[in-house]
Amino acid sequence: MFTIISIVKQSQELKRNPSGRKLKDNKHSKNSELLKNVDENDATACKLFQAIKAPLLELERYRASALIDRKACRTLISHVSDIQDPSTSIVIGNPGAGILSSELLKQGAKQLLLFECNPEIRAHLQKIHKDDPVEVSNQYLFGSHFRSQDTTHALSTLLESQSCTRVKIILSLTNPTQARDLLENYTTGHIPYDNKDVEIYLIVEKGYGDKLDALEKSDPTGKRIKFASAWRTFIKTELLCTLPADSFFPTFAPLGFGIKGRSKRDPNVAVLRCTFRSIAGFGRHLNSDERHLYNIFIRHVMTTSTAKVAHSLEKWTPGIGIRLIRQGISLFTCFSQLTKEEFELVFFTFVELAPISSPVWSMMSSHFCKSIECLKDDDVTC
Missing domain, CATH: 3.40.50.150 (Vaccinia Virus protein VP39)
Structure with a gap:
């Protein structure tokens, strides 16, 4: 653990070494070696x-x-x-x-x-x-x-x-x-x-x-x-x-x-x-099936939060844009700009048009997984 005395000594050392050249502590230099040996997940x-x-x-x-x-x-x-x-x-x-x-x-x-x-x-x-x-x-x-x-x-x-x-x-x-x-x-x-x-x-x-x-x-x-x-x-x-x-x-x-x-x-x-945004379904807690759908939905939001709400959802459930307009949601609103109440409204409107039996959910989940795989396979460094 560092002490006041050690800090003072290090300050004095800095004065003797104004260039700020790195002086590695041997006890911690192993970190660099550890970082080189990352496994596949890392x-x-x-x-x-x-x-x-x-x-x-x-x-x-x-x-x-x-x-x-x-x-x-x-x-x-x-x-x-x-x-x-x-x-x-x-x-x-x-x-x-x-x-x-x-x-x-x-x-x-x-x-x-x-x-x-x-x-x-x-x-x-x-x-x-x-x-x-x-x-x-x-x-x-x-x-x-x-x-x-x-x-x-x-x-x-x-x-x-x-x-x-x-x-x-x-x-x-x-x-x-x-x-x-x-x-x-x-x-x-x-x-x-x-x-x-x-x-x-x-x-x-x-x-x-x-x-x-x-x-x-x-x-x-x-x-x-x-x-x-x-x-x-x-x-x-x-x-x-x-x-x-x-x-x-x-x-x-x-x-x-x-x-x-x-x-x-x-x-x-x-x-x-x-x-x-927490979600309780207008005063009620989500059941296990709804929670699963919400997990898929939130993944979609995470990857399209800069997109306009209607444009992002229309390809999955055509006609949702009109429903959202009637409920007061602007077509030009981004997911990130929605209030908690608006966010819940969008989610439950989507669930109403695409119930759990709809193939939309599996397609949306698959779309997210493909996006992740693209990143895993692609060199995204710039």
């Missing part, structure tokens, strides 16, 4: 992650550059609503969990859940928050172990809890597995949860929004952009603020990880708010 995850253009980082410590910025943390927090509400629980993943949690408590947060697998960092967080309403989990926030059926996972327990109705998740996307698991949990229905308002504040590279625009224009077949369109929507419509990249992806930070190749990275990061 390789696929890397491709998917490159497809949505989130930052791909190596977990490698450095002894130079800035610390995580409290000012940037306060800027981010200023955009998070309902912090002081007792029914709001805030979930934080590293990097930045220590500073963010301290600043959130200053702002009156009542419930905090931090995720940290490193035992030394976790012990540090537990020590500084021993008298605070803070729980520190030893699990991954969105790892392969998180499933809605896994009642032992801290986030799953929180989402099932009756003690909170709002969940705010702050997550810096720092590796391909995080993005893959976030998408997997979203599209399989584990998020959203019924009767819970769930928001994720994603911290990603700002420049990737421009890259997605360029990718869309240079991809006439649509193989690459279909799966990335939702992330492009978030960058376009859910941008809250921009922050210095070193604020959340520092080249050196106590209890944090560094980034390889800082000179090639975007100087700014974007904070994006992703709101997951």
Whole structure:
């Protein structure tokens, strides 16, 4: 664990080494070797992650550059609503969990859940928050172990809890597995949860929004952009603020990880708010069959969120556009712009026109799977 003395020594070392040349810690240099030995699933995850253009980082410590910025943390927090509400629980993943949690408590947060697998960092967080309403989990926030059926996972327990109705998740996307698991949990229905308002504040590279625009224009077949369109929507419509990249992806930070190749990275990061729409069916919970249909429907939404609602659904159920117009849904509305009530209305109208016995659902599911396979087989790096 880092101490004040070690930080001072490292600062003195930086003065003696103003070039900022990397000095690798032998204990952590093995990470680079581990990253070279990824299995087939991890390789696929890397491709998917490159497809949505989130930052791909190596977990490698450095002894130079800035610390995580409290000012940037306060800027981010200023955009998070309902912090002081007792029914709001805030979930934080590293990097930045220590500073963010301290600043959130200053702002009156009542419930905090931090995720940290490193035992030394976790012990540090537990020590500084021993008298605070803070729980520190030893699990991954969105790892392969998180499933809605896994009642032992801290986030799953929180989402099932009756003690909170709002969940705010702050997550810096720092590796391909995080993005893959976030998408997997979203599209399989584990998020959203019924009767819970769930928001994720994603911290990603700002420049990737421009890259997605360029990718869309240079991809006439649509193989690459279909799966990335939702992330492009978030960058376009859910941008809250921009922050210095070193604020959340520092080249050196106590209890944090560094980034390889800082000179090639975007100087700014974007904070994006992703709101997951829960659905209870106008006051009633979905049955198992409806939940299955909703899972297929939400996958379609995830890959076409920038498309107009009627245009996206007409090819599956001709005539739905007229029905939606009569119910007050504009043909020119994007999925991402729908309110919770409008979103539910669109879903149930679609189910009414295409009941569970309709072949539309299997075709829609197959269409989604083909889009995923295209990304797995195609080199989407640019």
